[in-house]
Amino acid sequence: MKIASFNINGIKARLPLLLEWLREAAPDVAILQEIKSVDANFPREPLEELGYNVATHGQKSFNGVALLSKLPLEDVTRGLPGDEADEQARYIEATVVGTRALRICGLYLPNGNPAPGPKFAYKLAWMERLRTRAKALLSQEEPFLMAGDFNIIPQAEDAARPEAWRKDALFLPESREAWRRLVHLGLTDAFRALHPTREGYTFWDFQRGAWNRNDGIRIDHFLLSPQLADRLTECGVDKEMRGRERPSDHVPIWINIDS
Numbered sequence: 001m002k003i004a005s006f007n008i009n010g011i012k013a014r015l016p017l018l019l020e021w022l023r024e025a026a027p028d029v030a031i032l033q034e035i036k037s038v039d040a041n042f043p044r045e046p047l048e049e050l051g052y053n054v055a056t057h058g059q060k061s062f063n064g065v066a067l068l069s070k071l072p073l074e075d076v077t078r079g080l081p082g083d084e085a086d087e088q089a090r091y092i093e094a095t096v097v098g099t100r101a102l103r104i105c106g107l108y109l110p111n112g113n114p115a116p117g118p119k120f121a122y123k124l125a126w127m128e129r130l131r132t133r134a135k136a137l138l139s140q141e142e143p144f145l146m147a148g149d150f151n152i153i154p155q156a157e158d159a160a161r162p163e164a165w166r167k168d169a170l171f172l173p174e175s176r177e178a179w180r181r182l183v184h185l186g187l188t189d190a191f192r193a194l195h196p197t198r199e200g201y202t203f204w205d206f207q208r209g210a211w212n213r214n215d216g217i218r219i220d221h222f223l224l225s226p227q228l229a230d231r232l233t234e235c236g237v238d239k240e241m242r243g244r245e246r247p248s249d250h251v252p253i254w255i256n257i258d259s
Contacts (some may be wrong), residue, residue, distance in 0.1 A: 001098065001259040002026070004238075005220055007033040007108070007149040007203075007250035011066075014248055015043055021241060022050055027254060028070050029096055031106035033149045035064035042066065059089035065106045065148065072097040080107070082129035090126070099259050102228070103137065103144035109151045112169030120169050123151070127178040134185055134223075143228040146187070149250065150221050152179045154189070158218035160201065170219060188229035190222035190255050191237075200237055203250050211242055220253045231258040 004027035008014040011032075022030065030052070035042065039058045047054055052068040057078040067073060073094040080091035090108045095101050107130065112123030130146070137144045153171045156162040165171035183189060191200050201216025210216065224232060234256035241251040 001028045001102075002254055002256050003029040003031070003104070003145070003147070003222075004252045004254035005031040005033070005106070005147040005149075005222065006252040007220060007248060009034050009036075009248040009250065011035040011037050011042060011064075013246065015046070017241070017244055017246060017248070019046055019050070020244070021238070021252060022047070022052075022068075025238060025252065025254065027068075028098075029104060030068040030252075031104065031147050032066040032068065033064075033106070033108035033250075035066050036061055037064055055092060055094055057089045057092040059087075063089045063108055065090060065092045065108050067092055067094050067104060067106055069094075069096050069104075080126065080129050081133055083125070086126075100143070103142065105133070105137075105144060105146040107146060107148040107150070109149065111151050112172075112175065115167075115169040115172055120172075120174075123169060124174060124178055127175075127182065131178075131182045131185065134182060134187065138185060138225060141227065142225075143231070144225045145228055145255075146223045147221065147253075149219060150179070151219055152176065152221070153217050153219055154179055154192075154221075157197070158200070160213075160215045160217070165217070170217070183223065186226055187223040188226070188232070190224055190229075190232055190235040191218070191253065193229065193232065194235045200253075201239070202237055202253050204242055206249050220250060222253065222255050224255075228257060232256075233258060 058064040076094040110123040202220035204211040
């Protein structure tokens with residue numbers, strides 16, 4: 001089973017790119033971030049024509065996440081537990097029903113800038129809620145994954161120029177410590193598990209010629225439960241998508257697991 005994650009930076013602007021990629025890459029499941037659309041306006045039909053079941057958790061002009069699956073989606077839940085006052089559409093969960101059921105957690109973690117400040121505090125609080133949710137899922141001892149745009153640069157080797165990010169919320173010590181607390185619950189960073197030293201950038205800023213200089217960072221991740229990590233066979237990044245016409249500033253990351 002091939003599962004991919006893609007921050008598309010606006011479904012309306014990137015729909016042709018998304019459809020092109022889906023036809024070429026043919027993931028069984030695609031986890032989308034920054035759809036920037038309310039649920040009612042999400043373009044379901046062209047995706048359904050490609051054979052995907054669609055579940056969305058949208059928000060006008062900002063944020064928004066979606067799940068696309070060629071297999072049935074069951075028990076869809078929207079919003080990260082732990083803060084009923086949180087209105088930002090950043091999290092969706094569903095069970096993909098195949099040969100073996102798999103819980104998919106799609107997320108768009110807060111950026112947190114400027115830091116320090118209320119946005120950074122929200123980021124750290126959101127990460128603690130995510131950790132709480134991961135603990136609950138781990139206690140069920142069933143396969144699950146958390147994937148999406150984490151807005152976290154885990155280590156210096158995950159940035160072309162780590163010194164440029166020292167004061168950024170994506171790379172501050174508090175952010176990376178929150179990442180480690182999450183991973184140390186027993187989750188596996190799929191890319192680093194298979195590629196300990198390889199460059200794995202998934203984001204290049206639209207400014208300052210970042211793409212042409214390969215001035216990238218790795219901030220889109222797959223975290224796998226122990227039951228799923230044992231089934232991991234491949235993890236890759238579709239880097240060439242950043243060079244397409246009207247690209248997102250992110251590119252897809254994907255895994256293959258034994259189904």
